Amino acid sequence: MLKLEHIRIDNGGFILTADFAIPPGARVAVIGPSGAGKTTLIEAVAGFLPLSGGRILWGESDISDQLPGKRPVAMLFQDGNLFPHLTAAQNVGLGLHPNLRLSDSEHARVAQALERVGLSGMEARKPAALSGGQQSRVALARVLVQGRDILLLDEPFAALGPALKAEMLDLVAELATESGATLLMVSHDPGDARRIADQVVLVAEGQAHPPRPTADLLDDPPPALKAYLG
């Protein structure tokens, strides 16, 4: 269980509060107007932003003061964040060790992760020699190889076309199910939420609201969501 216990985040004067729990293995979409605080919420869970109140718990442990690398989280950024001078395998290996000194079993884990996202045989290619979709797969393999309990995705596939985005979302859902990881995904697109999320956290008016079943919320949106959905 990921518990956000009366948390308060102060992001340069912008204040966001949240008080709810997310069951393990849930797939949660985080939606809301631009500037409402979706990234702020995800970054606080990842440990990139400190709390100014409350606690974040994973199971029984309080992770509020843990450094990002020590938390049970892996984050997939908007642009994938691949290094152009490194191969696909090296970019994935960074998920295990920033210095890329990997043991034999770690090299095997990198190869397995690349295979799982459909990139066998492309280990030695650099990002420039991969398509946009393949680059997204490398970034996803880097998240996967870390084997963390919580996956945080911030608008991960915004740059991809609709068909490719749908394919990547389905792959993320499959991988989360396989590993039992809890997924939190920021998206601007309610269609993404319907596609892979069983619950939705609405971020609006300074608050991240408790998760609600996706169809319930999107079929009968509260005013703040209605205004955003148009």
Ligand SMILES: Nc1ncnc2c1ncn2[C@@H]1O[C@H](COP(=O)(O)OP(=O)(O)OP(=O)(O)O)[C@@H](O)[C@H]1O
């Ligand atoms: N470093 C900062 N200093 C001051 N204010 C900030 C800082 N970073 C973000 N903010 C403000 O915090 C608020 C929330 O930003 P955040 O990026 O979390 O929103 P968002 O919902 O993810 O937006 P978008 O959908 O546009 O990406 C915004 O009003 C933004 O201007």
